[in-house]
Amino acid sequence: MVEPQARTDRLYGLLALAVATAAFALRFKGVWFGYPLAVHPDEGYLVYRALRMIQLGDLNPHFFNYPSLNFYLLAALFEGVALWNRLILGVSNVASIPEIDFFIAGRILVVLISTATVYVTYEMGRRMIHPVAGLAAAALIAPAFLHVSNSFVVTVDSPVALWSSLAALMAVLIFTDGGKRRYYVLSGVFAGLAVGSKYTGLLGALPLVIAHLLVAKRNGSLLNKDIAIGLLAVPITFLLTTPYAVLDYEGFRGSVSLEEAHYSTGHAGAESSTSTSFLPYAKVLALEGYGVLPMLLSLAGALWLSAKDYRMALILLSFPLCLFLFVGQYKVFFVRNLVAVVPFLALCGGIFLCQLLGWLKHWVSRRLATRWCSATAYGVVAVLLCVSVCGQLVRSYRYVRHINLPDTRVASLLWITENLPPGSRIGREHYTPPVEQLTDDYEVVYLGY
Incomplete structure (x- = not known):
């Protein structure tokens, strides 16, 4: 009892x-x-x-504004993400995995x-x-x-x-x-x-x-x-x-x-x-x-x-x-x-x-x-x-x-892909849609902050 x-x-x-x-x-x-x-x-x-660590094999973060524990935890996690993509999805190159997957x-x-x-x-x-x-x-x-x-x-x-x-x-x-x-x-x-x-x-x-x-x-x-x-x-x-x-x-x-x-x-x-x-x-x-x-x-x-x-x-x-x-x-x-x-x-x-x-x-x-x-x-x-x-x-x-509502940057990116012809030259500042990361159709010039 x-x-x-x-x-x-x-x-x-x-x-x-x-x-x-x-x-x-x-x-x-x-x-x-x-x-x-x-x-x-x-x-x-x-x-x-953390991505740089698993891509280059360099365990030195070259960045100490934060200590390194979280870099290493994330690097270990990202190795698991890469292994999953390699074994299940057949994606062998880490660079071919969408970056957002690592963020998620x-x-x-x-x-x-x-x-x-x-x-x-x-x-x-x-x-x-x-x-x-x-x-x-x-x-x-x-x-x-x-x-x-x-x-x-x-x-x-x-x-x-x-x-x-x-x-x-x-x-x-x-x-x-x-x-x-x-x-x-x-x-x-x-x-x-x-x-x-x-x-x-x-x-x-x-x-x-x-x-x-x-x-x-x-x-x-x-x-x-x-x-x-x-x-x-x-x-x-x-x-x-x-x-x-x-x-x-x-x-x-x-x-x-x-x-x-x-x-x-x-x-x-x-x-x-x-x-x-x-x-x-x-x-x-x-x-x-x-x-x-x-x-x-x-x-x-x-x-x-x-x-x-x-x-x-x-x-x-x-x-x-x-x-x-x-x-x-x-x-x-x-x-x-x-x-x-x-x-x-x-x-x-x-x-x-x-x-x-x-x-x-x-x-x-x-x-x-x-x-x-x-x-x-x-x-x-x-x-x-x-x-x-x-x-x-x-x-x-x-x-x-x-x-979780649609971000205005996502809406802007969709507008660009639907309305600008391929080959257009785009100048973008920081915090704007990273067009160059999602498509190669445009010539993107990064202007900084």
Whole structure:
């Protein structure tokens, strides 16, 4: 016979999988945007370099504005795409495969990574507080607009969200399970993968350090092999995923310096009106990227956790707070820099809803028959959760539906092929239809930006 608690835990797990499945469906719907053109301005930075790797066999990306983990993941994926085309479709030359196929494959990979983040958020809440906290957190992140809108685009921010969440989860287990070495190693490895995705992922090592300091305060062992191994795992993992940071050090140093200068001096069309961007980040995150009501729940959860167990709050909040402070100090403002904050916001919101459930059970028990206490409390919390995510779900769904509408560049390309005679000379600027990629009938002169 299955114990009642085991049945309850299984039910929570199934509900979490259902939420993750719904999150996957919402995100997967967006992978075809712009088809048959690759219209996102940033995807090419990763896709074309990964393609270059499999075409030339050169593992040096010659581009270090981003670390190299995602280049290698995409290159491995693209090898699979090429193998499929060779074995099933009889296309042996990678150059003969439509480029958009590689973009679609990369987007599907990001969708899977983002969906995994939803489930990891559930696990964080389940292990920290209670399965209800995890389930509510997963329900909050699943429709969150900032997370959804970056979940089917081949960029580095969604992977950072996954790896930093896993690093924080392992740090929580260091604190709650007595500082077992395997959690030190895993936290360091996941933090290293976060750095290997984006340099700001280095902040993902903070929960590991804080968890160790708290454990050391409890058992009196500040310096030991566990923390040494855990911290060493961060740079080792980074160098395994970005080996040319050493092998091509001059290129690496130059790119990192260029990126720092870029964020300091500004980016036309993506910068704050002041020398910092704290206010724009906070405003967009609260009003659009995550939502006002979910943000209020998250703030309430963070305050409650800080009052209830400041040590757990330090572990949980160190990464998102430091990431916000780091990116906010610069003039350049890209809201996607805060994608990795969303799982932690959702977790705080889930913690508050779980605590609210406990308060409601206690309050209702004084006024209603015992058998109605739990049902009433769960019903109230479920309604509040639904109201909280409704706005974000509508915004995300409309956005996904909108970007899947026929792109004007596709319409322009069709007009060109139907109305201009072959041999016509076409001058085109950046972000215009790449006529030369889809037909050889015209003489195309690229004019730049």
